[in-house]
Amino acid sequence: MSAVMEGPLADLGSWKPDHCSLVKALEIVGTRSALLILREAYYGTTRFSAFARRIGVTERIAAQQLRHLTEAGLLAKRPYRDEGGRTRDEYGITEMGRDLLPAVLGLMQWGDKYFQDDTPPLLYVEHETGEAVTVELRSDSGHRVELEELGVRLNPDWRPPRD
Amino acid sequence: MSAVMEGPLADLGSWKPDHCSLVKALEIVGTRSALLILREAYYGTTRFSAFARRIGVTERIAAQQLRHLTEAGLLAKRPYRDEGGRTRDEYGITEMGRDLLPAVLGLMQWGDKYFQDDTPPLLYVEHETGEAVTVELRSDSGHRVELEELGVRLNPDWRPPRD
DNA sequence: AGGCTGACTATACTTTTGTATAGTCAGGAA
DNA sequence: TTCCTGACTATACAAAAGTATAGTCAGCCT
Numbered sequence: 001m002s003a004v005m006e007g008p009l010a011d012l013g014s015w016k017p018d019h020c021s022l023v024k025a026l027e028i029v030g031t032r033s034a035l036l037i038l039r040e041a042y043y044g045t046t047r048f049s050a051f052a053r054r055i056g057v058t059e060r061i062a063a064q065q066l067r068h069l070t071e072a073g074l075l076a077k078r079p080y081r082d083e084g085g086r087t088r089d090e091y092g093i094t095e096m097g098r099d100l101l102p103a104v105l106g107l108m109q110w111g112d113k114y115f116q117d118d119t120p121p122l123l124y125v126e127h128e129t130g131e132a133v134t135v136e137l138r139s140d141s142g143h144r145v146e147l148e149e150l151g152v153r154l155n156p157d158w159r160p161p162r163d
Numbered sequence: 164m165s166a167v168m169e170g171p172l173a174d175l176g177s178w179k180p181d182h183c184s185l186v187k188a189l190e191i192v193g194t195r196s197a198l199l200i201l202r203e204a205y206y207g208t209t210r211f212s213a214f215a216r217r218i219g220v221t222e223r224i225a226a227q228q229l230r231h232l233t234e235a236g237l238l239a240k241r242p243y244r245d246e247g248g249r250t251r252d253e254y255g256i257t258e259m260g261r262d263l264l265p266a267v268l269g270l271m272q273w274g275d276k277y278f279q280d281d282t283p284p285l286l287y288v289e290h291e292t293g294e295a296v297t298v299e300l301r302s303d304s305g306h307r308v309e310l311e312e313l314g315v316r317l318n319p320d321w322r323p324p325r326d
Numbered sequence: 327a328g329g330c331t332g333a334c335t336a337t338a339c340t341t342t343t344g345t346a347t348a349g350t351c352a353g354g355a356a
Numbered sequence: 357t358t359c360c361t362g363a364c365t366a367t368a369c370a371a372a373a374g375t376a377t378a379g380t381c382a383g384c385c386t
Contacts, residue, residue, distance in 0.1 A: 002207035002256065004290040012208055016217055019284045021274025022202055022267065023195075029270075030198075031373065032189050039185055042310060044165035045175055048333050054179055058375055063334055073277075086383045088332065093165065098310050100273050102298040104185065106266030107192075111184025114236075114259060121182045121321045126302040127167040127314030134303075135265040137296050139289040142305070147205060147261050151290030158284045194343065211363050221345055226364055249353045251362065 006153040019161070028072050029100065033057050033065045038104055041075060041097060046090035066091055074100070106135040169316040182324070191235050192263065196220050196228045201267055204238060204260060209253040229254055237263070269298040 009015065017023075029035055036055040045051055052062035069075045074097035077089045105124065112120040124133045137145040172178065180186075192198055199218040208214055215225035232238045237260035240252045268287060275283040287296045300308040 001261075003205050005207060006290070009206075009285075012206060012213060012217070016219075017202070017206075017285075019279070020202070021271045021279055021283050021285075022198065023274075024278040025270040025274035026195050026198065030195050032186075032193050033373080035185065035189065035193075039180070039183070042166050042313075043172075043175060043180075043315065044168060050175060054175070056179075058377095059334070060336090060376090061374060064373090084385070085331075088382095093310075096277060098164075099276060100269070101310055101313075102300060103266050103269030103273060105300060106263070106269050106298065107188040108184045110263050110266060111186075111188035113262060115187040116182070116184055119318065119320050119322070120184050121318055122172075122180075122184075123316050123318045125314040125316060126306065126308050127169070127312055129302060129304070129306075130314070131302040131304055131306075133300050133308050133313060135269065136299060136301050137265060137268060138299050138301070139292060139294040139296050141292070141294055143289065143292075143294075145289050145296050147256075147264055149290055150205075150264075150296060151288045151293070152206065153286050153288060155282060155284055155286045157282050159282070196343080221347095222364070223346095223366095224344060227343090247355070248361075249355095251352095 001148050003147055003150040003152050006151050009152055009154065025103075028069075028074070031065070033061050034069060035104060035107070037062070037065050037069060038074065038093075038097060038100060039108075041091065041093040042101060042104070046080075046092055047088075048091075051091070069097070072096075102135050105133075109135055164311050166310055166313040166315050169314050172315055172317065188266075191232075191237070194228070196224050197232060198267060198270070200225070200228050200232060201237065201256075201260060201263060202271075204254065204256040205264060205267070209243075209255055210251075211254075214254070232260070235259075265298050268296075272298055 005012070029038065033055065036057070037051055040051055040054055045054060048062060048066065051066065052059050066075065070077055070091065073094060075091045076094050078092055079087050080090045081087045108124070112118065125131060126133055137150065139145055168175070192201065196218065199220070200214055203214055203217055208217060211225060211229065214229065215222050229238065233240055233254065236257060238254045239257050241255055242250050243253045244250045271287070275281065288294060289296055300313065302308055
């Protein structure tokens with residue numbers, strides 16, 4: 001069982017997944033530390049040393065990834081200052097970073113199910129109602145979609161990039 | 164802006180994300196090649212050489228990751244035989260592998276938006292209707308949930324593992 | 327002026343992930 | 357019995373991601 005490969009995509013031998021968005025995404029967030037930094041940003045962590053301490057990574061890696069994610073646009077630096085201290089920079093999540101939440105939470109929920117016996121340490125809920133939150137595939141009209149119902153087709157509007 | 168950290172979780176300085184499901188998930192699928200193999204499995208690729216060729220990775224890496232993902236339970240080997248050939252093994256996706264689809268498609272859609280100018284080479288639709296499919300956070304009653312509405316709380320049923 | 331604090335950088339090393347190229351191996355077909 | 361094919365393995369190496377430890381540096385407070 002797999003997705004429904006439509007039209008010429010059905011013959012897997014006849015094409016190769018070039019210009020794949022997954023590949024491009026992984027170039028930015030394809031490492032452990034990048035995704036853990038995002039998790040922390042979702043939790044509300046903003047400061048350099050908190051990132052390093054909470055994800056358990058050396059300051060070198062934290063600095064590297066924070067720079068990398070900031071340059072890529074997932075995080076944004078902004079000045080802060082707490083009383084009796086100098087002005088410094090902290091890191092806040094941007095819309096681009098926020099848009100990765102489904103992917104990150106999808107990984108978490110998968111881990112919850114298969115490595116925590118469905119009893120993970122943390123629960124993700126709708127804050128207002130307390131209802132459990134899940135990451136799902138939905139069609140535009142709101143219908144849930146399973147792998148076997150998912151169609152993959154060529155985008156007629158796609159044009160090869162000039163680079 | 165971030166998720167709503169409930170109760171004692173609000174003070175990020177007072178706890179560390181131990182036993183995190185994301186960390187456990189990344190131990191299995193935290194590499195480029197693992198996620199690309201999953202993509203291919205969703206597309207319907209089943210054979211060793213097709214995996215290697217289509218994701219553009221050496222046979223060594225393909226063999227390594229196929230073994231790894233099979234041992235972890237995301238893929239399952241099964242015999243096949245096409246006419247005039249001997250019996251060999253191919254790899255099919257399991258329920259465990261299928262359950263990662265939201266995470267993988269979430270990464271793809273993020274790539275579509277930010278690196279393809281919203282005009283990616285492939286479209287993901289509900290096959291029956293042709294409607295676009297998106298990966299979303301939903302509460303049990305079907306309400307869409309944004310980052311700011313997401314509550315994170317301690318699971319009262321959680322017990323530390325004995326290992 | 328000197329110390330403190332948080333955000334980094336420098337140097338050196340290890341591990342993991344990946345490439346490149348060649349070879350093995352099972353077993354049905356000719 | 358020898359060939360062919362698809363699924364691997366062997367060896368050697370390169371590059372990326374991460375560890376460990378120590379040091380720098382800006383600027384506010386005393």
